[in-house]
Amino acid sequence: MAPSTIRGFDEYLQSLPPITFQRLYQQPATALAIFRRMLPSLAKIFVTTLLYNDRPIPLAELQSWVRTESYREREDAFSKLRRLHITQERAGNVSIDPIFKKNFRLALTGGGDHHSFGVPVDASDDRKKVSISTLDNYAANQFDCILHYMVEPSGQRQPNPGVKILLITSGLMKQSERGHQPKITQAGFSFILQEGNAQIWALLIQYLEMCESLQMEKTEVLHFLLMLGSLELGQAYSTATLTQTQIKVLADLKDYGVVYQRKSMPDRFYPTRLATTLTSDVTGLRSTAASFTQALVAAGPVAPPSEAAGESGFIIIETNYRVYAYTNNPLSIAILDLFCKLGSRFPNLVTAKLTRASIQRAIANGITADQIIDYLKVHAHPVMRKNVLILPPTVVDQIRLWQIEGERMKTTPGFLFKDFASEWDFQDTARYAEELGILAWKDSKRRLMFATRTEQIVDYLKRRGEQQAVGRKV
Amino acid sequence: MDKVDASAHYQGVTEDKPSLLVVVLDTNPFAWQSLHSELPLQTALSHILLFLNAHLSFSHANRVAVIASHTKSATFLYPNSAAAAETAETSVDLYRDANKYRLFASIERQVQSSMQRLLSSTAPESLAGTNETTMAGALSLALAYINRVCNADNLSDSGEGSGGGARPGEARADTASMTARILVVSVSGDLANQYVSVMNSIFAAQRQRVPIDICKIAGDTVFLQQASDSTNGIYMQLQHPSALLQYLLSCFMSDPSTRHHLIPPSQINVDFRAACFCHKRVVDIGFVCSICLSIFCSPPPGAICTTCNTKLDVSALGNYGGKPAVVLMKKKKIKKAKKVLNDSAADSSTPGTPVA
Numbered sequence: 114m115a116p117s118t119i120r121g122f123d124e125y126l127q128s129l130p131p132i133t134f135q136r137l138y139q140q141p142a143t144a145l146a147i148f149r150r151m152l153p154s155l156a157k158i159f160v161t162t163l164l165y166n167d168r169p170i171p172l173a174e175l176q177s178w179v180r181t182e183s184y185r186e187r188e189d190a191f192s193k194l195r196r197l198h199i200t201q202e203r204a205g206n207v208s209i210d211p212i213f214k215k216n217f218r219l220a221l222t223g224g225g226d227h228h229s230f231g232v233p234v235d236a237s238d239d240r241k242k243v244s245i246s247t248l249d250n251y252a253a254n255q256f257d258c259i260l261h262y263m264v265e266p267s268g269q270r271q272p273n274p275g276v277k278i279l280l281i282t283s284g285l286m287k288q289s290e291r292g293h294q295p296k297i298t299q300a301g302f303s304f305i306l307q308e309g310n311a312q313i314w315a316l317l318i319q320y321l322e323m324c325e326s327l328q329m330e331k332t333e334v335l336h337f338l339l340m341l342g343s344l345e346l347g348q349a350y351s352t353a354t355l356t357q358t359q360i361k362v363l364a365d366l367k368d369y370g371v372v373y374q375r376k377s378m379p380d381r382f383y384p385t386r387l388a389t390t391l392t393s394d395v396t397g398l399r400s401t402a403a404s405f406t407q408a409l410v411a412a413g414p415v416a417p418p419s420e421a422a423g424e425s426g427f428i429i430i431e432t433n434y435r436v437y438a439y440t441n442n443p444l445s446i447a448i449l450d451l452f453c454k455l456g457s458r459f460p461n462l463v464t465a466k467l468t469r470a471s472i473q474r475a476i477a478n479g480i481t482a483d484q485i486i487d488y489l490k491v492h493a494h495p496v497m498r499k500n501v502l503i504l505p506p507t508v509v510d511q512i513r514l515w516q517i518e519g520e521r522m523k524t525t526p527g528f529l530f531k532d533f534a535s536e537w538d539f540q541d542t543a544r545y546a547e548e549l550g551i552l553a554w555k556d557s558k559r560r561l562m563f564a565t566r567t568e569q570i571v572d573y574l575k576r577r578g579e580q581q582a583v584g585r586k587v
Numbered sequence: 588m589d590k591v592d593a594s595a596h597y598q599g600v601t602e603d604k605p606s607l608l609v610v611v612l613d614t615n616p617f618a619w620q621s622l623h624s625e626l627p628l629q630t631a632l633s634h635i636l637l638f639l640n641a642h643l644s645f646s647h648a649n650r651v652a653v654i655a656s657h658t659k660s661a662t663f664l665y666p667n668s669a670a671a672a673e674t675a676e677t678s679v680d681l682y683r684d685a686n687k688y689r690l691f692a693s694i695e696r697q698v699q700s701s702m703q704r705l706l707s708s709t710a711p712e713s714l715a716g717t718n719e720t721t722m723a724g725a726l727s728l729a730l731a732y733i734n735r736v737c738n739a740d741n742l743s744d745s746g747e748g749s750g751g752g753a754r755p756g757e758a759r760a761d762t763a764s765m766t767a768r769i770l771v772v773s774v775s776g777d778l779a780n781q782y783v784s785v786m787n788s789i790f791a792a793q794r795q796r797v798p799i800d801i802c803k804i805a806g807d808t809v810f811l812q813q814a815s816d817s818t819n820g821i822y823m824q825l826q827h828p829s830a831l832l833q834y835l836l837s838c839f840m841s842d843p844s845t846r847h848h849l850i851p852p853s854q855i856n857v858d859f860r861a862a863c864f865c866h867k868r869v870v871d872i873g874f875v876c877s878i879c880l881s882i883f884c885s886p887p888p889g890a891i892c893t894t895c896n897t898k899l900d901v902s903a904l905g906n907y908g909g910k911p912a913v914v915l916m917k918k919k920k921i922k923k924a925k926k927v928l929n930d931s932a933a934d935s936s937t938p939g940t941p942v943a
Binding site: 142154155157158161162165177178179180183186219220221223226227229230233343344345348392 | 637640641644645646647686687688689691692695832833836837840841842844845847848849850
């Protein structure tokens with residue numbers, strides 16, 4: 114839909130080949146992180162049930178635990194487990210992948226000798242104590258620096274060359290001509306409007322893809338990233354057990370503000386809040402975003418004076434769609450320019466207007482109405498916050514309506530199924546797809562159907578085929 | 588951007604609320620002694636710790652608490668400030684520590700050390716003649732803790748990374764939506780002495796919508812069955828105590844929000860009997876004070892209710908076996924008088940009393 118190169122972590126992980134999973138699950142910390150972050154809760158229960166069961170359990174038995182109304186959740190759980198190669202199915206029996214089983218058990222019991230949860234260092238000999246607020250400031254500064262650079266490449270604060278290369282290879286910025294400063298792309302703009310944790314993951318996934326061209330072992334990088342999520346904020350960790358690749362990664366992550374390392378102490382590193390929340394669940398992410406905003410505010414003295422003075426909120430919106438932004442921060446103004454028609458600029462104030470054209474231009478660039486509304490809400494001026502509804506409801510509704518206006522036609526990427534052998538075959542498959550909620554369209558007369566995913570249907574057809582084969586023998 | 592992700596319609600599934608699990612462990616030494624051949628306490632404890640780890644690995648925001656229901660007291664095994672201080676002092680082998688998720692390690696150490704302390708502080712003479720456990724105390728501790736975590740703690744910065752520094756408004760919305768449940772690992776029998784307080788805890792849990800799951804390893808307690816029944820919890824009598832871990836991981840793993848997708852392990856018929864207030868005996872048929880609904884196994888001496896001091900009209904009983912007026916008063920929870928006559932009442936009445 115949008116000109117975007119950004120993929121979520123989930124999608125990235127699912128696109129990996131099975132052999133990579135085998136290697137990933139060799140580290141207990143990774144097994145734990147994937148279990149925690151990737152699986153729906155029903156799937157987690159299936160895993161714990163199977164974990165200490167040495168004999169495979171009939172699939173039908175597991176299925177019978179779930180209420181028939183929750184059919185969709187059940188299928189989703191099983192398909193996730195299959196896609197992440199956590200379960201294996203043989204002749205109607207389910208069992209857990211032996212490597213995953215062994216290492217997830219190790220993660221829970223804490224046995225073995227793998228050091229995959231990071232080796233803590235006693236930091237009491239450190240002369241300068243590294244406090245949590247130092248880490249938060251550092252993370253906020255580093256990340257802010259990247260965002261600033263994207264908006265204003267010629268600004269004073271320049272990120273490290275590694276970051277610049279990453280931004281260009283990922284398509285968030287574009288080098289127009291040799292020798293010129295790179296410029297931000299549309300994908301870059303919608304990246305800026307994303308929520309904090311999604312941004313970090315987007316960068317890290319780009320980083321992972323870049324790793325391959327740098328001859329770095331992808332699984333080692335993934336191990337390291339997922340390990341970061343299980344570390345404790347404010348605790349120093351040793352670099353002694355890291356591999357060569359991982360030390361290289363560490364240096365790069367320092368630039369993103371994911372880890373903190375002091376020059377005088379190269380043998381240890383501190384994960385920041387950005388790191389420790391990498392593998393959090395959804396609710397965790399939200400509060401991270403909030404705390405991150407706070408950290409940004411707290412980082413006042415280092416940030417440009419306008420931010421230090423004006424708290425986090427600077428935008429006033431009137432019911433007549435006029436926007437007054439008390440800021441002289443180029444980043445903020447550039448973001449406003451994405452979806453507002455800018456009017457005039459004063460030393461501490463920018464006036465703008467939300468118009469149908471400006472919103473639709475933003476939407477055409479891949480920014481959603483919700484992103485705009487969220488941005489306005491988060492950065493609303495304290496005066497606006499006194500209202501029960503922070504933003505005027507008319508404006509919020511209108512932004513949404515302007516978005517819907519453009520949605521007369523919707524594209525759904527997916528797969529066309531045709532040439533069904535029999536009417537029953539077609540009806541049965543279509544019914545299954547419909548129950549899963551992946552059926553986009555069907556034509557019973559011509560026996561055609563269009564589904565958004567294939568994996569589950571392929572699995573289903575395979576299983577059905579097996580059952581029929583068994584039935585025929587009997 | 589979200590629309591790019593084709594799995595948009597699955598998002599409802601992944602958005603689970605964090606959940607709090609409070610394990611109430613019955614630590615009655617006599618009961619564990621009799622179980623020793625099948626399931627030593629140490630093994631059971633390690634199974635429970637593994638279960639806690641599994642619960643914590645479900646989500647970053649999940650939390651646990653462990654409460655020991657001992658012979659004469661109920662104490663927190665985790666979180667336990669004394670044990671935390673102690674384990675912090677003892678320098679840990681840092682290198683070995685890297686093999687374990689830190690949260691798991693700290694919980695394990697705290698539970699083990701506070702358990703040690705609890706057992707060593709129990710003098711043999713103090714055990715004389717008690718084969719009970721302070722279940723009511725432990726349940727109230729659990730409920731109080733749940734209330735604190737789900738409602739009160741959200742304003743103060745818990746400092747546990749996930750909630751730290753969030754804006755107060757958001758934090759409240761987030762933690763109030765935290766679900767909680769209690770798991771009672773019970774080994775000892777009768778709780779008749781604590782009937783009233785246990786029942787009150789059960790009703791409090793019911794009000795807070797906290798399911799009480801019962802993992803019954805040995806003994807039989809009617810009231811715990813009622814606890815799980817009235818709070819929509821799971822009651823499980825273990826056939827093979829040595830397989831405690833498997834039971835825990837497969838039957839008791841689901842948090843309240845997942846539970847409505849699952850068919851609960853089948854509940855056998857619940858024993859709804861009550862205990863009398865005068866002798867703490869479990870009665871099949873009892874006498875209920877018409878004013879305060881106290882239950883007696885036989886009409887109280889002098890026909891005066893021992894709870895509310897009301898002068899009761901015993902003559903209404905007539906020859907017990909007719910229709911006592913109290914039966915008409917009964918409400919749902921007082922539906923305790925049932926079918927068969929109990930021994931104590933048998934000599935004063937005729938069997939086969941009709942009960943509606």
